[in-house]
Amino acid sequence: MAAVGSVDIELDLIGWLQAKAGPSVVVRDEVDNHLLDELPTVQVQRIRAGSDDGFRVDRALVDIDVYAATRGEAIALAGEIRGWLLTELAGSATGRAVYGRITSQPPPAVRPYENTGLRRVGATYQIYSHPVS
Numbered sequence: 001m002a003a004v005g006s007v008d009i010e011l012d013l014i015g016w017l018q019a020k021a022g023p024s025v026v027v028r029d030e031v032d033n034h035l036l037d038e039l040p041t042v043q044v045q046r047i048r049a050g051s052d053d054g055f056r057v058d059r060a061l062v063d064i065d066v067y068a069a070t071r072g073e074a075i076a077l078a079g080e081i082r083g084w085l086l087t088e089l090a091g092s093a094t095g096r097a098v099y100g101r102i103t104s105q106p107p108p109a110v111r112p113y114e115n116t117g118l119r120r121v122g123a124t125y126q127i128y129s130h131p132v133s
Helices: 009-021 071-089
Strands: 026-028 041-052 058-068 097-104 109-111 119-131
Touching: 009 026, 009 041, 009 058, 009 071, 009 119, 058 071, 071 097, 071 109, 071 119
Parallel strands: 026 041
Antiparallel strands: 041 058, 058 119, 097 119, 109 119
């Protein structure tokens, strides 16, 4: 649930990333039992509330994980996502939010996953935003 005066960052990022990644990539908030049939998949989750000023500015911490058939594919897509966020989304607006500073803390790295049929690479982003109006 979005804080007062803020945007649902997961919903906004999912839509924005889906448009950037195209139809061959699934972008969602949760993974399910069909994950192996939907590779590559990008999972977007707000992991902690972060903070907000109670009025408009939201500082969200967001985990973005990429699941792919190979390590190389997961690393490449995670790197593309990082580039999109840091160079295209930062300082711009979607239909719902204006995005300010975006940092990756840490940048994309291989993360363990119990299913050996796929690979997972993820990063945590600190994202400042506020509603468009």
